[in-house]
Amino acid sequence: MVQAVGVQQVSGDVYAEVQSFYARQMRRVDALDVEGFAATFTADGVVVHADGHRQAGREEMVAGMRARLPRYEDVAVRHWFGHLLVEVDGADEDTVRVSYYTLVSEVDREGRVSFQPTFTVEDVLVRVEGRLLTRSRVIRRDVPGGPGVSAAS
Structure with missing residues:
Protein backbone atom coordinates (compact mmCIF):
# COMPACT_ATOMS: atom_id res chain seq x y z
CA MET A 1 0.00 0.00 0.00
CA VAL A 2 1.30 3.44 -0.90
CA GLN A 3 1.09 5.91 1.97
CA ALA A 4 0.89 9.66 1.57
CA VAL A 5 3.77 11.71 2.92
CA GLY A 6 3.13 12.87 6.49
CA VAL A 7 0.54 10.19 7.25
CA GLN A 8 1.01 7.39 9.77
CA GLN A 9 -0.64 3.99 9.73
CA VAL A 10 -2.95 3.62 12.72
CA SER A 11 -2.88 0.98 15.41
CA GLY A 12 -5.67 -1.52 15.81
CA ASP A 13 -6.79 0.38 18.92
CA VAL A 14 -7.20 3.65 16.99
CA TYR A 15 -9.00 1.86 14.15
CA ALA A 16 -11.42 0.28 16.62
CA GLU A 17 -11.91 3.63 18.36
CA VAL A 18 -12.83 5.27 15.05
CA GLN A 19 -15.29 2.47 14.21
CA SER A 20 -16.90 2.79 17.66
CA PHE A 21 -17.13 6.57 17.22
CA TYR A 22 -19.02 6.14 13.94
CA ALA A 23 -21.29 3.46 15.46
CA ARG A 24 -22.31 5.89 18.23
CA GLN A 25 -22.60 8.84 15.83
CA MET A 26 -24.79 6.99 13.34
CA ARG A 27 -27.03 5.48 16.02
CA ARG A 28 -27.79 9.05 17.06
CA VAL A 29 -28.66 10.17 13.54
CA ASP A 30 -30.67 6.99 12.88
CA PHE A 37 -25.64 13.89 16.46
CA ALA A 38 -24.54 17.54 16.29
CA ALA A 39 -22.69 17.06 19.60
CA THR A 40 -20.38 14.58 17.82
CA PHE A 41 -18.97 17.53 15.84
CA GLY A 57 -21.47 24.94 13.40
CA ARG A 58 -23.74 22.77 15.49
CA GLU A 59 -26.69 25.19 15.47
CA GLU A 60 -26.81 25.25 11.68
CA MET A 61 -26.57 21.44 11.57
CA VAL A 62 -29.44 21.04 14.04
CA ALA A 63 -31.64 23.50 12.13
CA GLY A 64 -30.97 21.72 8.83
CA MET A 65 -31.69 18.30 10.30
CA ARG A 66 -34.88 19.47 12.02
CA ALA A 67 -36.16 20.77 8.68
CA ARG A 68 -35.73 17.27 7.19
CA LEU A 69 -37.28 15.29 10.08
CA PRO A 70 -40.77 14.97 8.53
CA ARG A 71 -39.22 12.94 5.70
CA TYR A 72 -38.31 10.23 8.22
CA GLU A 73 -41.62 9.94 10.12
CA ASP A 74 -42.69 6.65 8.54
CA VAL A 75 -39.36 4.92 7.94
CA ALA A 76 -36.55 3.37 9.96
CA VAL A 77 -33.24 4.73 8.68
CA ARG A 78 -29.88 2.98 8.94
CA HIS A 79 -26.51 4.36 7.86
CA TRP A 80 -23.98 1.69 6.87
CA PHE A 81 -20.27 2.53 6.60
CA GLY A 82 -17.57 0.38 5.06
CA HIS A 83 -14.07 0.27 3.65
CA LEU A 84 -12.72 2.76 6.16
CA LEU A 85 -9.27 4.18 5.47
CA VAL A 86 -8.03 5.64 8.75
CA GLU A 87 -4.82 7.67 8.94
CA VAL A 88 -3.32 9.75 11.73
CA ASP A 89 -2.05 13.14 10.58
CA GLY A 90 1.76 13.03 10.71
CA ALA A 91 1.93 16.60 12.04
CA ASP A 92 -0.75 16.18 14.74
CA GLU A 93 -1.43 12.86 16.44
CA ASP A 94 -4.81 14.18 17.65
CA THR A 95 -6.05 14.57 14.06
CA VAL A 96 -7.35 11.52 12.22
CA ARG A 97 -8.34 11.53 8.55
CA VAL A 98 -10.97 8.99 7.53
CA SER A 99 -12.34 8.08 4.12
CA TYR A 100 -15.22 5.63 3.78
CA TYR A 101 -18.19 4.53 1.69
CA THR A 102 -21.72 4.89 3.00
CA LEU A 103 -25.03 3.30 2.17
CA VAL A 104 -28.33 4.43 3.69
CA SER A 105 -31.28 2.06 3.93
CA GLU A 106 -34.87 2.92 4.76
CA VAL A 107 -37.50 0.43 5.92
CA ASP A 108 -41.17 1.42 5.80
CA ARG A 109 -43.97 0.17 8.07
CA GLU A 110 -44.70 -2.75 5.71
CA GLY A 111 -41.07 -3.88 5.83
CA ARG A 112 -40.14 -2.70 2.33
CA VAL A 113 -36.51 -1.68 2.06
CA SER A 114 -35.17 1.06 -0.19
CA PHE A 115 -31.70 2.46 -0.59
CA GLN A 116 -30.39 5.95 -1.17
CA PRO A 117 -27.49 6.49 -3.59
CA THR A 118 -24.07 5.55 -2.27
CA PHE A 119 -21.58 8.18 -1.19
CA THR A 120 -17.88 8.55 -0.48
CA VAL A 121 -17.18 10.56 2.65
CA GLU A 122 -13.99 12.29 3.79
CA ASP A 123 -13.86 13.21 7.48
CA VAL A 124 -11.34 14.94 9.69
CA LEU A 125 -11.70 13.78 13.29
CA VAL A 126 -9.95 15.53 16.16
CA ARG A 127 -9.37 14.42 19.72
CA VAL A 128 -10.82 16.98 22.16
CA GLU A 129 -10.45 16.29 25.88
CA GLY A 130 -9.77 12.63 25.14
CA ARG A 131 -12.68 11.95 22.78
CA LEU A 132 -13.08 12.05 19.03
CA LEU A 133 -15.23 14.70 17.35
CA THR A 134 -15.80 15.45 13.67
CA ARG A 135 -14.19 18.73 12.59
CA SER A 136 -15.12 18.44 8.93
CA ARG A 137 -17.07 16.14 6.63
CA VAL A 138 -17.25 16.24 2.84
CA ILE A 139 -19.87 14.00 1.22
CA ARG A 140 -19.66 13.08 -2.47
CA ARG A 141 -22.33 11.13 -4.32
CA ASP A 142 -20.88 8.20 -6.20
CA VAL A 143 -21.31 8.45 -9.98
CA PRO A 144 -19.85 6.28 -12.75
CA GLY A 145 -16.43 7.58 -13.69
CA GLY A 146 -16.64 10.26 -11.01
CA PRO A 147 -14.07 11.18 -8.40
CA GLY A 148 -13.58 8.64 -5.69
CA VAL A 149 -10.93 7.19 -3.47
CA SER A 150 -7.95 5.93 -5.42
CA ALA A 151 -6.69 2.41 -4.83
CA ALA A 152 -3.44 3.85 -3.47
CA SER A 153 -5.12 6.02 -0.83
Whole structure:
Protein backbone atom coordinates (compact mmCIF):
# COMPACT_ATOMS: atom_id res chain seq x y z
CA MET A 1 0.00 0.00 0.00
CA VAL A 2 1.30 3.44 -0.90
CA GLN A 3 1.09 5.91 1.97
CA ALA A 4 0.89 9.66 1.57
CA VAL A 5 3.77 11.71 2.92
CA GLY A 6 3.13 12.87 6.49
CA VAL A 7 0.54 10.19 7.25
CA GLN A 8 1.01 7.39 9.77
CA GLN A 9 -0.64 3.99 9.73
CA VAL A 10 -2.95 3.62 12.72
CA SER A 11 -2.88 0.98 15.41
CA GLY A 12 -5.67 -1.52 15.81
CA ASP A 13 -6.79 0.38 18.92
CA VAL A 14 -7.20 3.65 16.99
CA TYR A 15 -9.00 1.86 14.15
CA ALA A 16 -11.42 0.28 16.62
CA GLU A 17 -11.91 3.63 18.36
CA VAL A 18 -12.83 5.27 15.05
CA GLN A 19 -15.29 2.47 14.21
CA SER A 20 -16.90 2.79 17.66
CA PHE A 21 -17.13 6.57 17.22
CA TYR A 22 -19.02 6.14 13.94
CA ALA A 23 -21.29 3.46 15.46
CA ARG A 24 -22.31 5.89 18.23
CA GLN A 25 -22.60 8.84 15.83
CA MET A 26 -24.79 6.99 13.34
CA ARG A 27 -27.03 5.48 16.02
CA ARG A 28 -27.79 9.05 17.06
CA VAL A 29 -28.66 10.17 13.54
CA ASP A 30 -30.67 6.99 12.88
CA ALA A 31 -32.63 7.63 16.11
CA LEU A 32 -33.30 11.18 14.83
CA ASP A 33 -31.42 12.59 17.85
CA VAL A 34 -30.32 15.73 16.04
CA GLU A 35 -28.80 17.41 19.09
CA GLY A 36 -26.88 14.26 20.02
CA PHE A 37 -25.64 13.89 16.46
CA ALA A 38 -24.54 17.54 16.29
CA ALA A 39 -22.69 17.06 19.60
CA THR A 40 -20.38 14.58 17.82
CA PHE A 41 -18.97 17.53 15.84
CA THR A 42 -16.71 20.29 17.08
CA ALA A 43 -18.59 23.52 17.86
CA ASP A 44 -17.29 24.97 14.58
CA GLY A 45 -17.60 21.71 12.63
CA VAL A 46 -18.40 21.86 8.93
CA VAL A 47 -20.37 19.52 6.67
CA VAL A 48 -20.30 19.92 2.90
CA HIS A 49 -23.17 17.90 1.43
CA ALA A 50 -23.08 16.20 -1.96
CA ASP A 51 -25.22 18.96 -3.47
CA GLY A 52 -22.66 21.56 -2.36
CA HIS A 53 -24.75 22.86 0.54
CA ARG A 54 -22.46 23.76 3.45
CA GLN A 55 -23.42 23.76 7.11
CA ALA A 56 -21.07 25.33 9.65
CA GLY A 57 -21.47 24.94 13.40
CA ARG A 58 -23.74 22.77 15.49
CA GLU A 59 -26.69 25.19 15.47
CA GLU A 60 -26.81 25.25 11.68
CA MET A 61 -26.57 21.44 11.57
CA VAL A 62 -29.44 21.04 14.04
CA ALA A 63 -31.64 23.50 12.13
CA GLY A 64 -30.97 21.72 8.83
CA MET A 65 -31.69 18.30 10.30
CA ARG A 66 -34.88 19.47 12.02
CA ALA A 67 -36.16 20.77 8.68
CA ARG A 68 -35.73 17.27 7.19
CA LEU A 69 -37.28 15.29 10.08
CA PRO A 70 -40.77 14.97 8.53
CA ARG A 71 -39.22 12.94 5.70
CA TYR A 72 -38.31 10.23 8.22
CA GLU A 73 -41.62 9.94 10.12
CA ASP A 74 -42.69 6.65 8.54
CA VAL A 75 -39.36 4.92 7.94
CA ALA A 76 -36.55 3.37 9.96
CA VAL A 77 -33.24 4.73 8.68
CA ARG A 78 -29.88 2.98 8.94
CA HIS A 79 -26.51 4.36 7.86
CA TRP A 80 -23.98 1.69 6.87
CA PHE A 81 -20.27 2.53 6.60
CA GLY A 82 -17.57 0.38 5.06
CA HIS A 83 -14.07 0.27 3.65
CA LEU A 84 -12.72 2.76 6.16
CA LEU A 85 -9.27 4.18 5.47
CA VAL A 86 -8.03 5.64 8.75
CA GLU A 87 -4.82 7.67 8.94
CA VAL A 88 -3.32 9.75 11.73
CA ASP A 89 -2.05 13.14 10.58
CA GLY A 90 1.76 13.03 10.71
CA ALA A 91 1.93 16.60 12.04
CA ASP A 92 -0.75 16.18 14.74
CA GLU A 93 -1.43 12.86 16.44
CA ASP A 94 -4.81 14.18 17.65
CA THR A 95 -6.05 14.57 14.06
CA VAL A 96 -7.35 11.52 12.22
CA ARG A 97 -8.34 11.53 8.55
CA VAL A 98 -10.97 8.99 7.53
CA SER A 99 -12.34 8.08 4.12
CA TYR A 100 -15.22 5.63 3.78
CA TYR A 101 -18.19 4.53 1.69
CA THR A 102 -21.72 4.89 3.00
CA LEU A 103 -25.03 3.30 2.17
CA VAL A 104 -28.33 4.43 3.69
CA SER A 105 -31.28 2.06 3.93
CA GLU A 106 -34.87 2.92 4.76
CA VAL A 107 -37.50 0.43 5.92
CA ASP A 108 -41.17 1.42 5.80
CA ARG A 109 -43.97 0.17 8.07
CA GLU A 110 -44.70 -2.75 5.71
CA GLY A 111 -41.07 -3.88 5.83
CA ARG A 112 -40.14 -2.70 2.33
CA VAL A 113 -36.51 -1.68 2.06
CA SER A 114 -35.17 1.06 -0.19
CA PHE A 115 -31.70 2.46 -0.59
CA GLN A 116 -30.39 5.95 -1.17
CA PRO A 117 -27.49 6.49 -3.59
CA THR A 118 -24.07 5.55 -2.27
CA PHE A 119 -21.58 8.18 -1.19
CA THR A 120 -17.88 8.55 -0.48
CA VAL A 121 -17.18 10.56 2.65
CA GLU A 122 -13.99 12.29 3.79
CA ASP A 123 -13.86 13.21 7.48
CA VAL A 124 -11.34 14.94 9.69
CA LEU A 125 -11.70 13.78 13.29
CA VAL A 126 -9.95 15.53 16.16
CA ARG A 127 -9.37 14.42 19.72
CA VAL A 128 -10.82 16.98 22.16
CA GLU A 129 -10.45 16.29 25.88
CA GLY A 130 -9.77 12.63 25.14
CA ARG A 131 -12.68 11.95 22.78
CA LEU A 132 -13.08 12.05 19.03
CA LEU A 133 -15.23 14.70 17.35
CA THR A 134 -15.80 15.45 13.67
CA ARG A 135 -14.19 18.73 12.59
CA SER A 136 -15.12 18.44 8.93
CA ARG A 137 -17.07 16.14 6.63
CA VAL A 138 -17.25 16.24 2.84
CA ILE A 139 -19.87 14.00 1.22
CA ARG A 140 -19.66 13.08 -2.47
CA ARG A 141 -22.33 11.13 -4.32
CA ASP A 142 -20.88 8.20 -6.20
CA VAL A 143 -21.31 8.45 -9.98
CA PRO A 144 -19.85 6.28 -12.75
CA GLY A 145 -16.43 7.58 -13.69
CA GLY A 146 -16.64 10.26 -11.01
CA PRO A 147 -14.07 11.18 -8.40
CA GLY A 148 -13.58 8.64 -5.69
CA VAL A 149 -10.93 7.19 -3.47
CA SER A 150 -7.95 5.93 -5.42
CA ALA A 151 -6.69 2.41 -4.83
CA ALA A 152 -3.44 3.85 -3.47
CA SER A 153 -5.12 6.02 -0.83
